[in-house]
Amino acid sequence: MNDSERTKNWYGQVAANYSSDQRKNWYGDVAEAYNKVRPRYPQTLIDRAIAVAQLPPGATILELGCGPGIATVPFARSGFSMVCLEPSQVYQPLTKVYQSQAPSLVAEREDRATQERILQGLTQDIADSGLFRTAVCEHLPCKMTYSIDDYLMLLNTFSPYKMLDPSERDSVFTSLREVLERLGEGVQVCYLSAFHIAEKI
Structure with missing residues (x-):
């Protein structure tokens, strides 16, 4: 798939x-x-x-x-x-x-190449919809360092974590906290910040 x-x-x-x-x-x-x-x-x-x-x-x-x-x-x-x-x-x-x-x-950890393919796929889906003349996507690689508390709070805003049963999510976050605290005080996150622009027919 x-x-x-x-x-x-x-x-x-x-x-x-x-x-x-x-x-x-x-x-x-x-x-x-x-x-x-x-x-x-x-x-x-x-x-x-x-x-x-x-x-x-x-x-x-x-x-x-x-x-x-x-x-x-x-x-x-x-x-x-x-x-x-x-x-x-x-x-x-x-x-x-x-x-x-x-x-x-x-869900799964996505590397930059995967994120770029997903963005391109969304752009193609917009173009293939027949509702728009053009579809453009551009992205910018970004980095941010979070405290462990803020990183876990960030994860709590992502759909795959929201879909977990609350007790399962708490267990995952407890385990993550233990590992992250052993590794240091912060977590660096790399991501693509992107936009899509489409001209309506």
């Missing part, structure tokens, strides 16, 4: 096992953690997305699934009006923090 098929299979399992209300509120129980430890987008990536999308100054951006405003803030600081929709009620109080920046604010 290739990466794109594995990703589609995972989404299919989630769709089959969780109601639309459960999916809408998927990250709701970890909203504070998500806001605290999820990495922010590098300004270089934000600038590149603006250039590729050919957004004129002051354009209005519709952001679907804005969560706590991780992408909202850098776009708003770049002078864009933001119309942000968030289906999860839990995030709505968090998003109010960003109103000064955006007044209209309403």
Whole structure:
């Protein structure tokens, strides 16, 4: 099974096992953690997305699934009006923090090559949908060092961990903490920060 098929299979399992209300509120129980430890987008990536999308100054951006405003803030600081929709009620109080920046604010370990293939697969899926003229994806490699507490909090925001039974998840985190504490005080995470832009037909 290739990466794109594995990703589609995972989404299919989630769709089959969780109601639309459960999916809408998927990250709701970890909203504070998500806001605290999820990495922010590098300004270089934000600038590149603006250039590729050919957004004129002051354009209005519709952001679907804005969560706590991780992408909202850098776009708003770049002078864009933001119309942000968030289906999860839990995030709505968090998003109010960003109103000064955006007044209209309403599994397996993957290496870099795998992440790049997944991003390319998503780009191809967008192009193959027949709903868009063009689909562009760009990414930027990033690194971040977390304290052990923040790293475990970060993991708690990822779907594979959220899908675990709570007692199983606690056991995994306890074991991870023991190993990480023996190895040092921090955990370096490497990831790709990416954007997709598609022109609607």
